[in-house]
Amino acid sequence: MNIYTYYQNLNLQKEQDNLWLLDVWQKSWRYYGWNPVVLTLDDAKRHPMYDTFYNKCLTYPTINQKSYEMACYIRWLTMFDKSGWITDFDVINYGFVPIDYENEIVSLTGSMGGSTISGPNIFYQHVIDVIMNYRFDENVDVITMYDKRLVHVSDLTIMSRCLNPTKVLVLETRYGLDGYDKSPLVHYANNYINAKNTNRKIAIESDNRSKVFMI
Secondary structure, eight states: OEEEEEOOOOSSSOHHHHHHHHHHHHHHHHHTTOEEEEEOHHHHTTSTTHHHHHHHHHTSOOSSOHHHHHHHHHGGGGGTTOOEEEOOTTEEESSOOOOOOTTOOEESSSSTTSSOEEEOHHHHHHHHHHHHTOOOOTTTSEEEETTEEEEOOOHHHHHHHHOOOSEEOOOEEETTSTTGGGOSEEEOOHHHHHHTTOOHHHHHHHSGGGGGTOO
16 A cells, blocks of 8 residues: 655755655655655646645745745655555655545544544545635735744645535654654654754664664
């Protein structure tokens, strides 16, 4: 069974570090019986509405690097002709084996803003439509940072507000949170890595469970 991820070199950190992480991602998922597939910008550009989608997403305000946010939007275009599972390439597998939920829309974190989800092809087509037709509200699409209210829109905030899973299995935990060392999926997200004053390589290699697929 395929597990998809999206990768695009954004020059926001060392390419060598990203390629190392992408390799570990593939090894971890393959070890537990999956067929890891890395999708790229070329796959996204196959979508007939690529230019329209891209230009609309450019209008959404963000607190993040624009190139990063655009890559997050664009990744959904790669799923326009696919069904099944997609995750971030910094989600490492420590025991989640293949399972097909067919027409269910599944979240492994509790919301559609999570990083590992599954759905039928029609769901991913709907995700693309929802993102492209979203109308942001400067009074609603805000976050508080350093005591300031900032307007922010992302693919995850849109999905969390507009879409709901039909099945929730809380099997993914972010690095450093309680119980992460026993979670079958660990998301080594930047904020949580930085909070521990470490880096992904050290964090992943320090987990004894990584040894079985990093031989």
